[in-house]
Every structure is written in C-alpha cells, then in structure tokens.
Amino acid sequence: MKYKNYIFIIACFLVFVVLINIITSLGIIKNDDKMTLDRCIINYSSDLRCKDVHKEKYLQELNISKGDIDDESLQKIIEMNKTDSENLKKIMEISKLSDENFRIKSVNEFLSIDKGFTEKFNIYYQSSINNKKNAKQQIEGYIKSIESSKRMRYEFSQEKIKKLFFDRDSVSFIESIKNTG
Amino acid sequence: MEKKAYLFFLFLILLSGEVIGEITNSEYYFVIQENGNTIVGINLIGSGELSIPLQEDVENIYVKGGLYIKDINKMTIAIGSTQSAAIVYQTALLTEKVNNEWSFSTRLEDQTNKTIIVALPSNAIIRASEPSAFIESGEIMKLYWENIPNNQINLNYSFPKEVIPIDEIPVNEDKNSDNNAIKINNENIKEKTDNNMKIPINFTDIVDINTNKEDDRLMRVFAKKNKKDSFNLYWIILPIFFVLLLFYILFINKTKINKKSGRQMQVMQTLTKNETDIVDLLLSEKKLVKRSFMEKKLNIAKSSLAATLNNLERKKIIDIDRTYNSHTIKLTDWFNKL
Numbered sequence: 001m002k003y004k005n006y007i008f009i010i011a012c013f014l015v016f017v018v019l020i021n022i023i024t025s026l027g028i029i030k031n032d033d034k035m036t037l038d039r040c041i042i043n044y045s046s047d048l049r050c051k052d053v054h055k056e057k058y059l060q061e062l063n064i065s066k067g068d069i070d071d072e073s074l075q076k077i078i079e080m081n082k083t084d085s086e087n088l089k090k091i092m093e094i095s096k097l098s099d100e101n102f103r104i105k106s107v108n109e110f111l112s113i114d115k116g117f118t119e120k121f122n123i124y125y126q127s128s129i130n131n132k133k134n135a136k137q138q139i140e141g142y143i144k145s146i147e148s149s150k151r152m153r154y155e156f157s158q159e160k161i162k163k164l165f166f167d168r169d170s171v172s173f174i175e176s177i178k179n180t181g
Numbered sequence: 182m183e184k185k186a187y188l189f190f191l192f193l194i195l196l197s198g199e200v201i202g203e204i205t206n207s208e209y210y211f212v213i214q215e216n217g218n219t220i221v222g223i224n225l226i227g228s229g230e231l232s233i234p235l236q237e238d239v240e241n242i243y244v245k246g247g248l249y250i251k252d253i254n255k256m257t258i259a260i261g262s263t264q265s266a267a268i269v270y271q272t273a274l275l276t277e278k279v280n281n282e283w284s285f286s287t288r289l290e291d292q293t294n295k296t297i298i299v300a301l302p303s304n305a306i307i308r309a310s311e312p313s314a315f316i317e318s319g320e321i322m323k324l325y326w327e328n329i330p331n332n333q334i335n336l337n338y339s340f341p342k343e344v345i346p347i348d349e350i351p352v353n354e355d356k357n358s359d360n361n362a363i364k365i366n367n368e369n370i371k372e373k374t375d376n377n378m379k380i381p382i383n384f385t386d387i388v389d390i391n392t393n394k395e396d397d398r399l400m401r402v403f404a405k406k407n408k409k410d411s412f413n414l415y416w417i418i419l420p421i422f423f424v425l426l427l428f429y430i431l432f433i434n435k436t437k438i439n440k441k442s443g444r445q446m447q448v449m450q451t452l453t454k455n456e457t458d459i460v461d462l463l464l465s466e467k468k469l470v471k472r473s474f475m476e477k478k479l480n481i482a483k484s485s486l487a488a489t490l491n492n493l494e495r496k497k498i499i500d501i502d503r504t505y506n507s508h509t510i511k512l513t514d515w516f517n518k519l
Contacts, residue, residue, distance in 0.1 A: 109261040109262060110261075112228075112261045112262060113230075113248070113259045113261050114229065114230045114259060116230070117230050117248070117250075117257065117259040120250050120257065121248060121250060121259075124250045138244070138248050138249065139248070141244075141245070142246070142247065142248055142261075142263070145245055145246045145263055146261075146262055146263055151226075151264075151265045152224075152245045152246030152247075152263055152265040152266050152267045153208075153224040153265065153267050154210075154222045154224060154245070154267040154268075154269050156210040156212065156222055156298070156300070158320065158321065161212055161300050161321050162320055162321055164212060164214065164220070165214065165215075165302045165303075165321065168214060168215075168216070170214065170218060170220060170271055173212075173220060174220060174243065174269055174271065177220075177222060177269050178243050178245075178269065
C-alpha cells in the first residue's frame with residue numbers, strides 16, 4: 001500500500017514536471033519569436049532570420065502567393081517603413097492594383113518616385129472606377145517598359161507625318177506612333 | 182568639434198543622394214493637320230515629376246515609361262528608373278481659324294530644355310511666327326525652335342485657296358440663266374497647289390468669284406442642294422409623326438376616356454341600361470352634351486330619354502341646363518369627384 005502511494009506521488013510529480021516544461025517551452029518560443037520580430041524591426045541586417053520574417057510580412061501585405069522579394073527591394077521597403085510608414089502604406093495599396101507579378105517592381109518604382117506624386121496618384125485612383133482601371137493599366141505598362149530597358153520615345157518620322165497629311169487618319173497615325181521607340 | 186563637422190558634412194552628402202532627380206530635356210512635336218487638329222508628342226529625358234499644360238478637349242493620353250495624373254488643364258507625369266518617357270495625344274484647341282487664316286498658339290512647361298518641332302502640310306504659308314523659327318520646307322513643312330524664352334509659341338499660317346472647276350460643281354443648270362455667269366478668278370487658279378492633296382472645300386471658301394450676280398447664282402445652287410437634303414428628311418419625319426399621332430388618338434386617348442373610378446362603377450351598377458349608356462356617353466365626351474346629340478348617338482326614343490334623364494337628375498348624377506331650347510346635359514360635380 002505504501003509503495004503504491006509512493007509510485008502515485010512520483011508519477012504525479014513527473015506529469016506535473018512534464019506539463020510545466022511543455023507550458024514554459026511554448027511560452028519561450030512565443031517570446032523568442034516576438035523578440036526576433038522586434039529585433040528585426042530595429043536592426044534588419046544583423047540577423048539572417050529577420051529577412052524571412054520581413055519577407056513573409058510584406059509578401060502577405062502585398063497579397064503575393066507566389067514569388068519572392070529580392071534583398072535590395074526588401075532593404076528599401078524596410079528603410080521606407082522606418083522613415084515614412086504612411087507613404088509605404090500608400091505605395092503598397094497602389095501596387096496592389098496591379099497584377100501579382102508586377103507588385104514588387106511597382107513598390108520598388110514608387111519608392112524612387114516623389115512622395116507628393118504618390119499621394120496624388122493615390123487620390124486619383126480612388127476617385128472613380130475608371131481612374132482605378134486606368135491606374136492599373138498605367139502601372140502594368142510602366143513596369144513592362146522598365147523591363148524593356150530601352151529609352152522611351154515616340155518617333156515622328158517624315159513618312160508617317162506625310163501619310164497623315166495625305167489620308168487624314170489621325171487614329172492610325174497615333175497607333176503607328178505608339179508602336180515606335 | 183572637427184569630427185562633428187565632418188560627420189555633419191557626411192550626413193549632408195548622404196542626404197543629397199536621396200534627393201530625387203529632375204526631368205531635364207524634352208522634345209516636342211506638334212503635327213498640325215489642315216482641319217486644325219494637332220497631334221502632340223512629347224519625349225522626356227530624366228527622372229522626377231513634371232507638370233505639362235494640357236488642353237481641355239484632350240481625352241486619350243498615351244504614355245510610355247511614366248505614370249501620369251490627368252487634371253483639367255494639366256497633366257503631371259512621374260518618371261522613375263526608366264529615366265525617359267513619351268507622351269502622345271490629340272487636341273483641337275491649339276489652333277483657331279479667323280478669315281481663312283489659322284493661328285497656332287501653345288504654352289509649354291518651364292522646367293526642361295526644349296526642342297520644338299511643328300510640322301505642317303507642305304502647302305501651308307507661314308505668315309508670322311513668335312519667336313522666330315527655323316523653317317524647313319519640302320514634302321512637309323517643319324518649323325524648329327530651341328529653348329524659347331517665354332515658353333510660348335505663336336504661329337500664323339494659311340492654306341492656298343482651292344477653286345472648284347465649273348464642270349465639277351453639282352448643279353442642276355437653269356437653262357434660262359446666263360451660261361457665262363460663273364467665272365473663276367485667274368489668280369486663284371495660280372494659287373491652287375500642284376500636289377495631290379485635296380483640300381476640303383466649304384461653300385464659304387469660294388469667295389473669289391468676280392461679281393455679285395455670280396455670288397447670287399452660286400448661293401441659289403447650293404441653297405437648292407440643301408433644300409433637297411432637308412426635303413428628304415421631312416419625308417422621313419412626317420410619316421413617323423403621323424403614325425405616332427394616330428396611335429395616340431386611337432389607343433392612348435381612348436384608354437384615358439374610358440377610365441372610371443371604383444366608386445363611379447359602384448354607382449353605375451345600380452343604374453338601368455339606358456341610364457348606364459347615358460353616363461358612359463357623358464364620361465367619354467367630357468363636356469356638355471346636347472339632348473339631340475344623345476338621341477342620335479344612343480338611339481333612344483325621345484320619351485324614354487326624357488324619363489331616363491329625369492331619373493338621373495333625381496339621382497344627382499347629371500345636371501340638365503334648360504335655359505335654351507336645346508337642353509344641355511353634364512355630369513354633376515359629385516359624380517365626377519367619386
């Protein structure tokens with residue numbers, strides 16, 4: 001009878017210890033995670049784990065399921081978040097207008113564009129559905145033009161102008177101009 | 182202390198790196214058509230933001246390499262890492278025509294170093310240009326400017342008048358009229374251009390015919406033509422109008438007449454057949470009805486009509502005016518208001 005009591009007390013003790021360990025370990029992980037994120041916000045480059053934490057955060061904010069943010073863009077985003085988080089928020093919102101594939105590049109571009117223009121563009125696309133469509137087209141067209149890495153220009157050649165004066169078809173003239181450069 | 186100053190200097194250098202660049206150079210193309218429409222093309226170099234004056238009638242703007250916001254009188258373009266952008270749009274508000282002479286006027290932004298090219302049809306005659314332009318004529322006429330002082334260009338130009346040969350005028354000749362009435366001024370024939378372009382001829386453009394008599398004749402010819410066109414239009418509109426009128430009279434009007442309120446229907450259920458016919462007739466006519474008219478219309482004998490009318494009067498459904506020989510009958514206000 002005495003042995004059974006001892007065994008029972010020891011078993012209870014062991015279960016208690018195991019439970020406490022589980023609870024505390026869970027708490028430690030949680031705290032550790034929090035500490036990591038806090039630390040990452042303060043100092044990005046010191047910890048490799050920070051990259052993933054930030055990447056995950058911004059990919060989520062941009063609603064990107066596939067794809068990755070390159071280091072340079074991530075660094076820029078984090079810096080902008082430190083200096084002007086409101087502007088970054090607007091940039092994120094504007095970039096979300098475009099297709100998933102264009103969003104990171106769009107953020108990158110808006111980070112180099114004047115803040116005043118970003119604000120105006122934000123107001124512009126929110127003012128009507130047509131403006132929203134137009135803004136989306138603009139962003140996607142703009143990102144495509146970055147990828148082409150050519151100098152953007154429209155060529156007004158002598159032949160095209162002559163043709164316009166002859167057939168007076170300004171629509172096809174503009175179309176032909178749009179396809180140049 | 183020295184260290185602090187050095188660090189401050191370094192900080193300034195770092196800050197200057199953050200300053201956004203500027204759009205420095207631009208090429209403007211204005212392609213002016215004979216009808217006054219202008220196609221404007223702008224090529225920009227640099228990065229940053231730029232406001233460009235815009236005409237009110239501009240609808241579609243095509244931009245490559247930049248993001249833009251269109252406002253009422255201007256557009257703002259921002260260029261990032263593309264370092265260049267191109268714009269094209271069409272407007273009719275840069276030109277104005279007064280007495281066969283055209284004027285072109287435009288105001289440009291003042292931020293960039295500009296190269297401006299205005300292209301016109303080769304038959305254009307430049308009357309004046311402010312500031313002075315370098316003119317190149319050939320298959321098309323081109324005017325060049327570089328870095329104009331006031332960012333404003335004014336240009337006056339015209340096109341040679343073209344005269345329609347007599348045999349091309351679509352006229353139903355009046356045989357009694359003088360065949361030599363229309364004569365064309367020789368000077369105008371000289372002015373007519375040799376190239377293949379056809380200038381649209383408005384009636385107002387034909388101002389070089391010698392005498393007033395000739396003017397009158399041409400006026401009559403064109404008036405006849407216009408009259409013919411408008412006459413055709415009448416033949417389309419008139420039948421439609423009559424069909425609609427007929428439809429109104431036959432259906433819409435009739436449906437309105439026969440409308441009775443629920444209370445009126447209830448009252449009419451208590452009436453005899455002759456009484457109901459009389460009330461129906463009064464409702465449909467909506468005015469005073471003579472007893473003789475009622476007799477004819479309802480085909481009721483005089484005696485029974487008199488009895489029926491008396492009954493209806495007693496029931497306060499009708500009023501009979503017996504002032505004159507021919508009595509008139511109308512519905513009472515009470516019945517109408519039901």
